[in-house]
Amino acid sequence: MSRFAPRDWHPDERPMLPGSPSTPAHPPLVRVAYFLVGALLTLTGGLGNALVTANLVNLQGTLGAYATETNWLPAAFVMTNASMNLLLVKFRQQFGLRAFTELFLVLYALVTFAHLFVGELGSAIAVRAAHGMVGAALSTLGLYYTLQAFPKPVRFRGTVVSLGIAQLPLPLAYIFSSELLQFGEWHGLYVFELGLTLLALACVLALPLPPGDHYKAFRPLDFVTFALFAPGVALLCAGLTFGRVLWWTDAPWVGLALAGSLVLILAAFFVEHTRRTPLLNIRWLTNGSILRLALGMLLVRVVLAEQGVGAVNFMRQVGLNNDQLATLFTVVLLSTIAGIVVAATTTSLQHLLAPQAIALVIMALGAFIDSHATSQTRPEQMYISQGMLGFGGALFLGPLVVSLIGQVIANPGNLISFSVLFSLTQNLGGLIGTSLLGTFQVWREKYHSNVLVEQLSALDPDVIARLQAGSAAFARATTDPAARARLGLSSLAASATREANVLAYDDVFLLIALIASLHALWVFGRGAWLSYVAPPAPAAAPAAPGAKPEPEQVTD
Incomplete structure (x- = not known):
């Protein structure tokens, strides 16, 4: 008891x-x-x-x-x-x-x-x-x-x-x-x-x-909404995951999954919008301030995808595995803990936008530093940048969610809507970040590959010397000059592909820095508007009719 x-x-x-x-x-x-x-x-x-x-x-x-x-x-x-x-x-x-x-x-x-x-x-x-x-x-x-x-x-x-x-x-x-x-x-x-x-x-x-x-x-209608919403979200997750892996236009089922998800999710929203006691308060979810907060949570998940899609895949591209990344992620872990401590000790209910803007600037700088990586870059060169991303991520999310929780406490009927909103932005934000950045990386790799291949000419002395060096490296493996030449050409092609991937990851890091910078400018501008121009914020919108039930209280 x-x-x-x-x-x-x-x-x-x-x-x-x-x-x-x-x-x-x-x-x-x-x-x-x-x-x-x-x-x-x-x-x-x-x-x-x-x-x-x-x-x-x-x-x-x-x-x-x-x-x-x-x-x-x-x-x-x-x-x-x-x-x-x-x-x-x-x-x-x-x-x-x-x-x-x-x-x-x-x-x-x-x-x-x-x-x-x-x-x-x-x-x-x-x-x-x-x-x-x-x-x-x-x-x-x-x-x-x-x-x-x-x-x-x-x-x-x-x-x-x-x-x-x-x-x-x-x-x-x-x-x-x-x-x-x-x-x-x-x-x-x-x-x-x-x-x-x-x-x-x-x-x-x-x-x-x-x-x-x-x-x-x-x-009873709760389960109807769930029966529509859950499969819709599942199809959306599958489409976002495999669109990049199988490629968007090469797998017809990816498009069907995304279209099916849209139909099911909209059907669930329609059911909720017409209910007297909805699970999801659609009016609250589509409120301008809530949409801004949801977009902020979504964007920060896209930015934080830099560590998984960007840094980790970059390191694997240059030949490293998880064993060699342990120290790098120890730095990320310690930086994240430091961010938690700073966020917990400095966050103020009167100043929730300032830590968000500072965190975004820190993450933008970290991603910008990574955008100068080369094929010779190793985890040691990413300690500072990845540490900044870990620190900024921990500093950003808490104040943003605290600002949203205040509206939930004022209208407890929106608790389920808030829980679903937070879960979706965190889960789908991670998938969207992985999918968006992965797709962008593939696109930029194709571009850089074309540029590099166009610059390779059999009349270029440097290219000839590189082919000869590549062929000589296989002298002990085969005595056939033609086979050695093919192996040398293959080695040069592999090097070109590696460099194209490195340049593509640099573009990914630069894109993340741009997203974080634009988000920081938006938060700074929003803070300035609220401080000097906007009138006092009106009271939070009331919950949907019947959203807050009259409880028949029972002790646990």
Whole structure:
């Protein structure tokens, strides 16, 4: 039985939102314990997908799959993770936090355990999809635990910290996943995650969240909306993932998937727009200020894709693997932690735009530094730039989300809309960033290849000398002069392709710097307008009719 009871609640300790825990005044050591459990839950929820994303190349042999096929693994996770908050918020509201916490942690442990018996791609994709569903619950659970560690006047800083911790799994995966693969290939990754999940379950059972109120929340049309929205988002994720991999115009099913996703998502929005008690408040989601905040969250995910699509793929292009990137991502990890600390200690509710603008400038400078990379660039030359991106990403997201949460607290009926909006911008933003930047890189590589090949002439003394040197390198491999000449020409062509790719990645880094710079100018301009020109902001728009239910309160 929980040690917290409703009669012990002070008015300031009641749950802020339906489905959230109460917030009693905890002793200092209990606050520390809640913070540690919250960090553990957040890392546990993100590490599964991060371990797969960082090791797609290594998992090809284990699963007996082609490179294009392994892309279904992270795609399946995002396809289910992005839309689950449609139901998870109401699950917490109807069945209570204790059932939510224990059920989804046990499910997470069972799904992770199922990974140990996966031996082929089809079953691995199914397990990854299940992982995405239960992983969505852990990110919310980690936030609730982290907020318990902060007193009410600075509780918004807990949101900043939790969002920052959610950015740590990817660098952590690059740091130690190679050792796990050596331990047991695919199974090594998930033996570790299973142990982490069981540890999290033990911590949650030992230190439960304070109870909240709950009431009957689900309505029949909720499941109609979910049946339209979830497949629509899944098709959109598949199209964005494989449009770049299979190429947009070469795979007809990609276009059909994108068109189908548009139809299903619009149908779900139509159903919600006409309901008296909608899951999604379409009027709130299409409000100008909300659209601006959503675009900001989307763009920062595109900018942060520089680390995965840009830096990592660039390093692989010049012949490096995950083992040689561990120190680089240790720098990224430490920089991100530094960004979390700075964001948590400096964020002010009166000045939420300033840290966003500063973070964007830092990320733009980091990407601009990377745009001068050459084929001789190694991780050591990217420590500063990638550290700036990690620091800026941690500094940016927290203040942006805090500004959005204020509107949700004012209108609790918009909680589900906010949860879905945040989940979509983070998941789809990452996919859009990967797809956009990957497509741009391929396009620029073709351009640079054409330019370089046009400059190669058999009459150029430098080209002749390079061909002769390339042929001489194969003198011990073959005595046939014609074969050596062909090998020398092949070596020169490979060098030209490598240089074209390097130049293309430089263009990608420059594009990211441009996006971040333009976004920073927009934030600076927005801040100046609000400070000196715009009248006081009107009160937040009321929730849609019936959006906030009249709860029939029940104690957990």
